Amino acid sequence: MTRALTLTLLLVGCEALGMGEPPPEPEAPPGPAGATCTGKNDCHSTQLCVEGRCRYSATAVSGEVLASSADALRESGDIDGALTTYEEAIAAFDGAEVPVPPEVLCGAALASLRLTGGENGRERAGRFSDLCFRGSLPGDPLRQEVLKALGRLRYDGLSLIAFDEEEPASRFFTEQASRPTVDAVEIGLDLPDEDKPGYDDLKELMQGEMGTRLIADCFIQDWELRHERTARAMLLLKTETRMRDMGTYDVYEGTTEVEQRGVDVDGFEPCVAVALTHLFEEQSSRSGRRSSWQLAFEVTAGL
Numbered sequence: 001m002t003r004a005l006t007l008t009l010l011l012v013g014c015e016a017l018g019m020g021e022p023p024p025e026p027e028a029p030p031g032p033a034g035a036t037c038t039g040k041n042d043c044h045s046t047q048l049c050v051e052g053r054c055r056y057s058a059t060a061v062s063g064e065v066l067a068s069s070a071d072a073l074r075e076s077g078d079i080d081g082a083l084t085t086y087e088e089a090i091a092a093f094d095g096a097e098v099p100v101p102p103e104v105l106c107g108a109a110l111a112s113l114r115l116t117g118g119e120n121g122r123e124r125a126g127r128f129s130d131l132c133f134r135g136s137l138p139g140d141p142l143r144q145e146v147l148k149a150l151g152r153l154r155y156d157g158l159s160l161i162a163f164d165e166e167e168p169a170s171r172f173f174t175e176q177a178s179r180p181t182v183d184a185v186e187i188g189l190d191l192p193d194e195d196k197p198g199y200d201d202l203k204e205l206m207q208g209e210m211g212t213r214l215i216a217d218c219f220i221q222d223w224e225l226r227h228e229r230t231a232r233a234m235l236l237l238k239t240e241t242r243m244r245d246m247g248t249y250d251v252y253e254g255t256t257e258v259e260q261r262g263v264d265v266d267g268f269e270p271c272v273a274v275a276l277t278h279l280f281e282e283q284s285s286r287s288g289r290r291s292s293w294q295l296a297f298e299v300t301a302g303l
Contacts, residue, residue, distance in 0.1 A: 034102050034137045046099075056099045063092035067104045074111050083111040102136035106146050113149040117229065119173070122156060126172025130163055152303045155180040156229075180223060180303055185216040188300035196293045198239060202256060205279060214279060218271035219301035230302035231268035234261040235276075238294040256280040261296070272299055 030044040035054045037043050043054035066089035073082035086108035093100040109132040112125040129150050136143045154160065157177045162169035191203050205211050222231050239256040257280070260273040 030099075032102055032135050032137050033099070034140055056101060058096075058098040059101075060093050060096035060098055063089045063096065063098075063100070063104070066092055067101070067107065070104075070111070071107055074107065079111050079114045083108065083115065086111055100131075100135060102132070102140060103142055105135040106132040106140065106142035108132070109146045110142065110149065113146065113153075116153060116156075122153060122158075122173050123171060125150070125153065126158070126162070127168070130168050130172070133163055134168070152184050152186070155184060155303065177227070180220055182213060182216040182220070184303055185219050185301055186303070187212045187215050188298075190298040190300075192295060192297065194295055196239075196295070197241075198256075199293075199295075202237065202239070202280060206276065211276065211279060214275040215272055215299055215301055218268055218275055221271055222268040223303075225267065230300065233269035233272045233299040234296070235259065235269070235273055235299060236261055236294055236296050240292040268301065 030046045033047055033054050033056050035043070036052055037049035037054050038052070040049050043049050046057060047054040048057045049055075066085055070082045070085035070089055073079075073085055086104065089104055090100050090108065093104070105128070109125070109128040112121075112128040116122045116125050129146055132143060132146050150158070153173075155178050157173045157175040159169070159172055159174045162172045162174070189206055191206065219231050222228070236259045237256070238259060241255075256277070258273045258276040260269045262269050264270055
């Protein structure tokens with residue numbers, strides 16, 4: 001009887017002290033918003049399931065309004081205005097002591113990556129990109145755009161391991177600049193719509209793999225001379241067919257050349273003019289009639 005009473009008292013005492021059941025394990029710290037979900041139980045307690053995605057439950061309406069304005073400015077092409085407004089939006093969320101949504105952080109990163117002309121601009125882009133990576137989940141569409149844009153800066157001395165550090169780095173461009181590769185060059189061809197004999201074939205050649213490869217090679221050569229992130233060529237496309245007597249019939253053989261409109265001896269423009277002329281020479285064309293025409297076009301390239 002005494003043993004049973006003693007055991008009962010011990011159990012009552014343990015329950016009174018909260019020792020009857022093990023304490024609940026603390027909830028894991030919240031990760032960035034954006035994970036897929038089917039209900040509130042799929043998200044952290046600080047997030048809600050909204051349209052299949054976990055979203056932060058706390059927000060700052062002022063930050064939301066500013067972020068929406070920044071998105072509109074970025075889409076309209078006002079990149080300076082967009083970046084300034086994104087910074088104001090992030091400050092509004094921070095001031096309200098609520099998490100900044102990943103789409104705001106990555107939107108700011110995309111805007112900053114359009115303004116990387118100098119060292120300060122590149123470092124700013126590095127900082128905003130780092131914020132995007134820390135505040136979003138892999139696979140997020142905007143994060144993917146940031147990764148692609150950031151990849152074009154890796155030849156400017158970008159330290160990739162800086163993004164994997166526990167704490168944000170103070171600087172991101174600490175490596176020696178290296179030679180860019182063709183895949184990092186973005187080509188722009190401003191070719192007018194014209195109904196001229198043979199023009200469509202020439203246009204297709206310039207826009208094809210070989211034409212863009214030649215333009216990219218010229219940009220890399222120009223980059224090694226000037227280390228500029230963009231280059232532009234104003235060119236003149238000239239074509240003419242000349243009659244060739246074949247005995248029983250006549251054939252008009254076409255000749256095409258690309259002339260530069262500037263006076264530079266070296267650099268992007270003269271290189272592109274020569275490269276495209278050689279490309280067209282390898283693709284001889286014939287016609288059933290005589291024709292002669294020319295038109296101006298523009299080529300741009302950049303990292």
